[in-house]
Each structure stands twice: as structure tokens, then as C-alpha cells.
Amino acid sequence: METEIVSVDNDMDNSISYQRAVDILKDGGVVAFPTETVYGLGALATETSAVQRIFEAKGRPSDNPLIVHIGNKEDVDNYAVNVPENAEKLMEAFWPGPLTLVFHKRPGVIAENVTPGFDTVGIRMPDHPVALKLLRTLDGPLAAPSANRSGKPSPTEAAHVLTDLKGRIPLIVDGGKTGVGVESTVLDMTVHPPAILRPGGVTQELIEEVIGLVRAENKLPGVTDEETPKAPGMKYMHYAPESPLFVIQSDESKIREAVRQLHSEGKRVAVIGPDEYDIAEADWYFPVGPLHDNEAMAVNLYGAIRQCDFTEADLILAAATDSEGVGAAVMNRLLKAADGKRFDG
Numbered sequence: 001m002e003t004e005i006v007s008v009d010n011d012m013d014n015s016i017s018y019q020r021a022v023d024i025l026k027d028g029g030v031v032a033f034p035t036e037t038v039y040g041l042g043a044l045a046t047e048t049s050a051v052q053r054i055f056e057a058k059g060r061p062s063d064n065p066l067i068v069h070i071g072n073k074e075d076v077d078n079y080a081v082n083v084p085e086n087a088e089k090l091m092e093a094f095w096p097g098p099l100t101l102v103f104h105k106r107p108g109v110i111a112e113n114v115t116p117g118f119d120t121v122g123i124r125m126p127d128h129p130v131a132l133k134l135l136r137t138l139d140g141p142l143a144a145p146s147a148n149r150s151g152k153p154s155p156t157e158a159a160h161v162l163t164d165l166k167g168r169i170p171l172i173v174d175g176g177k178t179g180v181g182v183e184s185t186v187l188d189m190t191v192h193p194p195a196i197l198r199p200g201g202v203t204q205e206l207i208e209e210v211i212g213l214v215r216a217e218n219k220l221p222g223v224t225d226e227e228t229p230k231a232p233g234m235k236y237m238h239y240a241p242e243s244p245l246f247v248i249q250s251d252e253s254k255i256r257e258a259v260r261q262l263h264s265e266g267k268r269v270a271v272i273g274p275d276e277y278d279i280a281e282a283d284w285y286f287p288v289g290p291l292h293d294n295e296a297m298a299v300n301l302y303g304a305i306r307q308c309d310f311t312e313a314d315l316i317l318a319a320a321t322d323s324e325g326v327g328a329a330v331m332n333r334l335l336k337a338a339d340g341k342r343f344d345g
Contacts, residue, residue, distance in 0.1 A: 003166045005158060007174040008130055018137045021173055025138055030054055032147040032161045033134055034175035035069070035126040037098050037183050037201055038154040038302070039161050040144035041169065042069065042134075045079075048111040051143050055113070057168045060150040065115040066143040067100050067122045067184070071135030076123055079141060081106050086211040087189045093210045096127035098184040098201030114143045124184050130175035146183065147172075153239045153302040153337070156181055160306060181299035182329045187214065199329040201298070216328075239337040241308045243270070243316050246343035247334050250291075250319040252277045258317060258343055270313035272304045277319070284311045294327035301330060305337060317343055 006021075008014040021031045028050040030043045041057060043050040045068045055062055068079060073091050076083060080103035087101050105121035115121050123141075126132065135142060146154035149164040158174035165172075185200035187207065195215040196204060207214050248255055255271060259281040262269045270284040271277075274291040286304040289296025308316050318334050321327045 001167050001170060003162065003169055003172060005162065005172045005174050007158075014133075017173065018134055021134055021171055022138045024171055025050075025140075025142070028053070029171075030057055030169050031134075032155075032158075032165065032169060032172040033131055033144075034128055034158075034173065034178055035131045035144075036096075036128045036178060037126070037180045038156055038178055039147040039158065039172075040069065040126075040131070040142075041147035041161075041165070042142035042144040045110050045114055045141040045143040048113055051111045051113050054143060054145065057165060058145065058148070058150045060145065062113065063116055064145075064150075065118065065122065066145050067124055067186075068110060068114065069131065069135060069142045069144050070123060070125050071132055071139075073125060075141070076103070077106075079106055079109055079121060080104065080123060084189055086194065089210050090187070090207065091125075094202050094206075095125040096132065097125070098127065098180050099207075100124040100184045100186045100198075100200075102186065102188040102190060102197070104190055110141070111143070120188075120190055122186055128175065128178075130173060134173065151240055153241065153305040154183060156299075156302050160302075163306075179299065181301060182326070182333055185329070191215075199326075199332050201326060201329065203325045203328065205325065239302065239305065239333050240339070241305050241316060241337065243308060243313050244341070245305070245308075245316040245318055245334075245338045246341045247320050247331075247338050248317045248343040250274070250321060252279070255279055255317060255319065256281050262315060267314040268312055270308045270311050270316045271319070272301075272308070272316065273319035282317075284308070284313060292322070294321055294325055294330055297321055297330050298326050301333060 006017040030053045043054050100122040102122045147161045155161045156178045161172050180201040185202040186198040188195045193213045259269050268283045271282040272286045275287040276291050288300040288304050
């Protein structure tokens, strides 16, 4: 299969490009497209065979649920039932945006393999002009996980999608680099108090300002091997580079000492950390933004992890951050990429 890339510009008429994508989707195919978080791999959420093509292209486990993307807030009622008042408040505050809300699904509409084994479905309205234009032109819901091979870092540029899925999907809609950089927050509205199943671009603090107390689920990996995950990212190792990644305390001297120790063991080391650190001992250093700037780290994290795959590093050290704001999402992704491993010397 040839993989075509079409670039779209918000200042130009791209109707032919959008129609090409819509034609593929309506024919049961898959299309990669940008959202404000990461690039997604979309298929019609109402068609079982189309959704199956997502799992095949990504090599994704079939029990890992998918998020449904919609182009208008009013579309929620087409796919969900018993939408609570607090959800309406959150949609008003954060949609379009990086917040996925889990509802009881309307029977017989969304394909069963979108959320296998559950009567719930996660829905969000992305805050990206390309994604919204595609959804509104299609006039239908798209099941769309990140557009990468399963387990690998999520793509924040069209080039990342091509690296992972070239020859596996027919079309990538290139809308430039994404803005948030980590996936959406997933909030379960079917329990009381609502529970954060995955931290993301909308923080717990922001949510609680709108609806009050919510519960944070901070388990790694989240569910046992026998259980079915209720949201993406709860069960399987994600975001992992080729070489083992370890999370290390964000202390410049300790990172230097760790690199020296690893060199004494004959290992080549890549380091991911703040702009201000000068880790000359590292074989490769990838800065991800100013110290304590969690928003910048979120934007640049996946790109840095992917850059490590172009090195010959035997091991990667990634500096931890605090859990303030979107820092909770950054640490969630780092620990997933590390499969929970921390470097203690």
C-alpha cells in the first residue's frame, strides 16, 4: 500500500484534500490527521470492519479501547445516554479541547470493537481546525487512537506518522506540529465522583474548578493482565523508544553522576532533560524546554523520545518533573515509556 501525504493550510481552500480523506473514511478505510494533542488514526466509529483496520495498522491489542471524536458538542447525544449535568458543564468549559468524557453508550450505534466488553464510550471534540473540518465534512464520528505503531511514542508531526505507518495506511493529512503534545485527559463520568482514568492536557485542578472533587487514578499499569482496560493507556506499555528508558530525579549533578556510572559499565547514554542542564558527559542530550515548564515538556516529550531512536544509545535517562498541572500527564507518559523503571544508581 502506498501512503500519501497531503498538506493543508488554514489560509487556503483545501476542499479537495478533505474530500479525499472523507472518501477513504466512508469507504471503510483509515486516515491519519492532526489534533491539538497528537496525530490520530481515524476510522468510522460506527463500522466494525473500519475500526478493525485501526487495530491492524497499529498492531494494537484488540481489548485496548478507542476514543470517539466528534465535530460538534450536540453530537454527544447521538452516541451516549444519561449525560450528567456536570458533563454539560465540562463540555461548555473545555470543548473543543483535550478532554475525553466517558459515558454510557447509546445501544446499537458505536461499533462493539471501539470499546470491547464495555457499555461505556469515551468521546471528545478536538480543538484543531483540521480535525474539526474533517469531522464536519465527514458528518460522522471517528474512532481515533494515536497514529503510531502500538507501544511507540505518539506522533506530534506527520513525519512521525510516516515513520511508523508507511505502507500500512493510505493517507496522512499533514496539518503541522501539534500544540499540546500529550493525549487528552480521560474522565469517567459514569462513576461518582468522576474519575480521571488518564491525565492529560486538561488538568485535575482545572476540572475541579468547574465541577468540584474528582478522583485521580494513578495506577501503573492500571489493570491486571486479566482485566479489560476502560480507557486507552491503562494496561499496556506505551510510548517506549527502542532502548530501555529510565526516569531519574531532575538533579543536574545526579544525572551527571549516573552518566559517569553507566559509562564505566561500557554503556552509551542519551539524556532527556531541561534546557538549562549542561550534561556534557552524556553521549546525546535532548532538551525539552525550560526547567519546571511542564507545558513545554509536554509539547516536546514525544519528539525527544523519538530522537533517541536515531542514536546508538544503550540506555536513556529522562529527567522527572513535578506533578503540577500538566506535569501529572508528563510523568504518567514517562513512567509508561519506562515501564515503571526508575534509575537509582
